[in-house]
Amino acid sequence: MNLPNIKDARIRTNNKINYMEAKNIKSDEFKGKKYFIRTYGCQMNVHDSEEIKGILENLGFNETDNLEQADIVVLNTCAIRENAHDKVFGFLGRLKHLKKENPNLIICIGGCMPQEESVANLLKEKYPFVNIVFGTHNISELGSLILEQKEKQQIEVYSIEGNVYEHMDYVRDSKITAWVNIMYGCDKFCTYCIVPFTRGRQRSRKMANILEEVKELKEKGYMEITLLGQNVNAYGKDLEEEVDFATLLENVAKLNIPRIRFVTSHPWDFTDEMINVIAKYDNIMPYIHLPLQSGSSKILKLMGRRYTKEEYINLYNKIKEHIKGVSITTDIIVGFPNETEEDFEETLDVVKKCQFDGAFTFIYSPREGTPASKIKDSISLKEKEERLYRLNEIINDYSLKHNKEYIGKTEEVLIIGTSEKGENKVCGYTKTMKLVNVSNAQSDIGKIIDVKITSAKSFSLDGEKVVFIKN
Ligand code: SAH
Ligand code: SF4
Ligand code: F3S
Numbered sequence: 229m230n231l232p233n234i235k236d237a238r239i240r241t242n243n244k245i246n247y248m249e250a251k252n253i254k255s256d257e258f259k260g261k262k263y264f265i266r267t268y269g270c271q272m273n274v275h276d277s278e279e280i281k282g283i284l285e286n287l288g289f290n291e292t293d294n295l296e297q298a299d300i301v302v303l304n305t306c307a308i309r310e311n312a313h314d315k316v317f318g319f320l321g322r323l324k325h326l327k328k329e330n331p332n333l334i335i336c337i338g339g340c341m342p343q344e345e346s347v348a349n350l351l352k353e354k355y356p357f358v359n360i361v362f363g364t365h366n367i368s369e370l371g372s373l374i375l376e377q378k379e380k381q382q383i384e385v386y387s388i389e390g391n392v393y394e395h396m397d398y399v400r401d402s403k404i405t406a407w408v409n410i411m412y413g414c415d416k417f418c419t420y421c422i423v424p425f426t427r428g429r430q431r432s433r434k435m436a437n438i439l440e441e442v443k444e445l446k447e448k449g450y451m452e453i454t455l456l457g458q459n460v461n462a463y464g465k466d467l468e469e470e471v472d473f474a475t476l477l478e479n480v481a482k483l484n485i486p487r488i489r490f491v492t493s494h495p496w497d498f499t500d501e502m503i504n505v506i507a508k509y510d511n512i513m514p515y516i517h518l519p520l521q522s523g524s525s526k527i528l529k530l531m532g533r534r535y536t537k538e539e540y541i542n543l544y545n546k547i548k549e550h551i552k553g554v555s556i557t558t559d560i561i562v563g564f565p566n567e568t569e570e571d572f573e574e575t576l577d578v579v580k581k582c583q584f585d586g587a588f589t590f591i592y593s594p595r596e597g598t599p600a601s602k603i604k605d606s607i608s609l610k611e612k613e614e615r616l617y618r619l620n621e622i623i624n625d626y627s628l629k630h631n632k633e634y635i636g637k638t639e640e641v642l643i644i645g646t647s648e649k650g651e652n653k654v655c656g657y658t659k660t661m662k663l664v665n666v667s668n669a670q671s672d673i674g675k676i677i678d679v680k681i682t683s684a685k686s687f688s689l690d691g692e693k694v695v696f697i698k699n
Contacts, residue, residue: 264298269306474501523578563612
């Protein structure tokens with residue numbers, strides 16, 4: 229994919245981008261003004277938005293969840309599937325209308341979409357009311373772009389990765405659980421996936437910096453951290469220091485933060501050392517998200533996933549055998565170009581053999597610039613939709629079956645907030661990442677408590693706090 233080629237816009241093409249000076253800019257210029265931010269896409273974007281919030285608050289803005297009251301709106305976008313685009317362009321229509329009523333409204337589009345050449349050009353040509361367009365490699369520059377935007381539309385998107393940032397002023401969404409980036413980008417280049425283009429090549433953070441951040445979070449009272457990357461178990465492969473994910477995980481575990489999670493693991497990089505470390509430390513949660521994508525070895529090869537159906541199942545069984553009580557979820561794409569009914573049945577076969585705790589399932593969406601998008605596809609959308617439906621029925625049955633196994637058991641649950649279920653309930657997660665709605669625990673937000681599970685649905689559990697009566 230090429231660098232967006234936008235006439236009149238300021239696009240830098242130098243190899244080594246250095247806008248460190250733009251980091252953590254502080255100003256009073258927008259004191260008392262309000263920002264509204266909407267985040268699409270994966271955890272990477274959710275955490276990037278915490279960085280964006282830090283930048284905006286450093287300029288004096290305060291957050292509002294009321295769009296009508298906002299002085300600046302930031303959309304942090306995702307490009308993974310076509311429908312992600314549609315949502316953003318739909319929202320932009322609404323913003324255009326708002327800007328007519330409030331011409332001073334500052335509109336910013338960032339994240340993965342502007343990293344696509346066609347999108348950046350479209351924003352330039354057809355959306356002149358958008359003030360600022362920025363990409364994933366220059367988030368830290370947003371502060372200076374906002375201060376400069378009065379003169380003209382600012383478009384700064386880089387195709388070349390920037391530095392790995394340390395010590396950004398994050399405004400974290402939670403005081404209980406925190407994201408910790410361990411790497412940026414992805415080197416896997418699965419043939420259907422746009423991420424290596426929108427996020428760039430893999431760049432791991434130095435282990436010492438990651439450990440320092442986790443230590444700080446622990447001191448601030450955080451109960452849980454999630455190590456974040458598109459491919460966490462490829463951690464370190466790009467670093468000079470000899471370090472891998474198992475070593476990092478073990479060092480993080482030794483810092484004694486109560487709960488450690490990580491997403492996402494690629495089956496190809498999953499080592500025995502990782503399994504041993506996860507099994508050894510109580511504070512590494514027994515929950516693994518292990519994307520399968522397809523059960524057909526033929527399709528997996530076309531996807532560039534570098535494992536076969538059998539290798540995936542073997543790994544799955546090995547993890548189940550060595551990590552007590554582990555729960556495993558997955559991602560599956562239905563309808564990769566020319567996927568036959570037999571290929572799809574191979575996927576169903578893996579699902580039946582593995583009986584996942586849960587799965588995110590998607591219809592394949594061709595992404596411009598990726599190798600798979602050039603394959604001529606003979607399978608109709610209707611057929612793909614039917615397959616997705618069949619797959620989801622089975623997935624949901626297994627989720628429910630697993631969840632029902634919890635009924636009557638007592639589980640440790642980290643309570644993270646009030647429940648959407650109302651009735652004065654709170655909610656939290658088991659070690660195995662099951663969402664539980666809990667009654668009688670209003671004062672336990674931020675604590676790990678024992679909960680007796682009373683009922684189960686496909687996507688959540690219900691339970692009651694266990695109260696120990698001292699003799
Ligand atoms: N790095 C992670 C996931 C990244 S994106 C991994 O490799 O597992 C999250 C999920 O979106 C992927 O696991 C995949 O199932 C899905 N996805 C990615 N590209 C897609 C596409 N072009 N069409 C449909 N689904 C896609
Ligand atoms: Fe995309 Fe594959 Fe990288 Fe995951 S591992 S982000 S699916 S290229
Ligand atoms: Fe979407 Fe970008 Fe994440 S494309 S899934 S927000 S890395």
